[in-house]
Amino acid sequence: xxxxxxTPKFRVLKTGQSMTLLCAQDMNHEYMYWYRQDPGxxxxxxxxxxxxxxxxxxxxxxxxxVSRLKKQNFLLGLESAAPSQTSVYFCASSTSSGEQYFGPGxxxxxx
Amino acid sequence: GEDVEQSLFLSVREGDSSVIxxxxxxxxxxxxxxxxxxxxxxxxxxxxxxxxxxxxQDQRLTVLLNKKDKHLSLRIxxxxxxxxxxxxxxxxxxxxxxxxxxxxxxxxxx
Numbered sequence: 001x002x003x004x005x006x007t008p009k010f011r012v013l014k015t016g017q018s019m020t021l022l023c024a025q026d027m028n029h030e031y032m033y034w035y036r037q038d039p040g041x042x043x044x045x046x047x048x049x050x051x052x053x054x055x056x057x058x059x060x061x062x063x064x065x066v067s068r069l070k071k072q073n074f075l076l077g078l079e080s081a082a083p084s085q086t087s088v089y090f091c092a093s094s095t096s097s098g099e100q101y102f103g104p105g106x107x108x109x110x111x
Numbered sequence: 112g113e114d115v116e117q118s119l120f121l122s123v124r125e126g127d128s129s130v131i132x133x134x135x136x137x138x139x140x141x142x143x144x145x146x147x148x149x150x151x152x153x154x155x156x157x158x159x160x161x162x163x164x165x166x167x168q169d170q171r172l173t174v175l176l177n178k179k180d181k182h183l184s185l186r187i188x189x190x191x192x193x194x195x196x197x198x199x200x201x202x203x204x205x206x207x208x209x210x211x212x213x214x215x216x217x218x219x220x221x
Contacts, residue, residue: 043211098159
């Protein structure tokens with residue numbers, strides 16, 4: 001039982017490049033989330049999904065897109081990376097009572 | 112709007128009790144959570160409390176909820192060096208929305 005996994009763990013992008021972050025969970029959770037964590041800002045919700053085939057915007061969705069084609073996977077895409085997207089990105093999945101299980105994070109630097 | 116607030120830092124001597132406080136604004140909260148984040152890692156769920164409870168105890172952890180004052184606290188008994196981390200309070204305001212505080216960094220003094 002791996003829980004929540006994220007790939008890659010680290011990435012450096014140049015401004016304007018694109019990339020996809022992959023999140024996978026093996027707990028059969030319906031809800032999945034993408035957050036970014038910046039110093040002094042806590043966790044901010046980017047996008048979330050309440051089930052396979054559904055996505056919704058969170059607090060800071062601009063510049064990101066997501067897809068949930070399979071229940072166990074939640075993908076976060078950056079179409080044209082900007083230095084303001086330098087951050088640590090966390091994926092989480094949750095039970096129906098809201099207990100969230102987090103992945104180990106992806107540290108992204110955009111130069 | 113909905114908000115969760117915590118103090119940013121707390122220093123405690125090893126062996127003492129740590130008390131981390133949190134206030135929230137939403138009246139429709141159903142569950143409140145405490146998460147722990149160690150350096151370079153994701154958040155780990157420590158414990159949670161249902162909104163109709165006043166207290167929950169789990170080994171060294173005690174959660175107190177004052178729903179009237181919208182105040183949540185986490186007490187860690189016999190604080191150890193391994194408890195050094197950032198602690199996040201979180202509030203479930205509806206099925207698809209959980210609000211996190213900015214985290215309290217707990218520093219353990221020898």
